[in-house]
Amino acid sequence: MGKSKFNAIYNDLSEKIHDQLIKAGALLPTENELSEQYHASRETIRKALAMLSRNGYIQKVQGKGSIVLDVTRQNFPISGLTSFRELANHSKDKWKTKVHQLVLLKSDEHLRMLMNLTADQAVWKVIRSRSVNNEAVILDKDYLIQSIVPMLTADNCERSLYDYIEHELGLRIGFAKKEITVEHATAEDQRYLTLNRDTQVVVVRSLVYLENAELFQYTESRHRADKFRFVDFARREHQ
Missing domain, CATH: 1.10.10.10 (Winged helix-like DNA-binding domain superfamily/Winged helix DNA-binding domain)
Structure with a gap:
């Protein structure tokens, strides 16, 4: 209750x-x-x-x-580990997820260095766009280690990756290391996002770990800059 x-x-x-x-x-x-x-x-x-x-x-x-506070833009928390579905459930707007790609592939050199993988380790690559009011404003590119997440379906990806990982696979997600940059929109951004005249996107890159400190995911979340306000709460620790 x-x-x-x-x-x-x-x-x-x-x-x-x-x-x-x-x-x-x-x-x-x-x-x-x-x-x-x-x-x-x-x-x-x-x-x-x-x-x-x-x-x-x-x-x-x-x-x-x-x-x-002024909430005319969508609020996107930069700390914490909240799934997109959880954020959307707390939004008055109607959000929609579209899965553009779900493939299992061998990790390339960049992913091997980034995720500390061996040459024979496979990863799931998931590309999803998030739309509100018929405008695609987020492009999510996720890479998940197959040895930790053995199976994925488009339905899992459309509903919620974290819900599937935690409730179906029984894994406990612990923490993430994040980097936020502002970058020029790429051809891929132009393809999947409704950019209008926007030439820049806000990019949040995250390495996500389980509670046992095992890395299982790298994600690159690309946001239309005019649609979001990135929020956080920080408290000063007094000595």
Whole structure:
């Protein structure tokens, strides 16, 4: 009940912010007020607010409260390991995934160096585009080590790779090392993305590891720059 309750509160508040029923720059009600409004415990309210903060809807300011942020662009968290499906489920917009390529191939020299593979190790290559409002705005290129992920189908890739890996294969995804750059759009970007006049894309490259620190995936996620705001939450550790 608790999990569904804070998710319901998160969804209600995020929709109101998305629809600008709660304006950017406004303060959310206090935890006590939200607790009364939603008939929920303060712990449940804190969980909903923490999710709003992680996903870029609010900024908590000590002594003031929770300030609503501008969400006219899609929020894409750069820390954490959230699948695209999980992000889309928390978005009011209707997202669609299209699988363009799913092949098993021998790793080339670049992948062998990047993923520390031997010459005989095979990898799955998956190319997917993500569309919203009939515009393809993300191009995902994934490489997964076959010895760890023995089988993949287009249906697995369209639904959610991480859901399949964790719930069907029983593996536990641990952490990722990420690099973010802004680059000129390639011919491949032009082919799969709705770029209009855009000449640059934001590229997030990730090496993804299981909980036992075993590398299993390299992914290159290419985003149309005008459609996203990359968000993170960082806390200073005081000595």
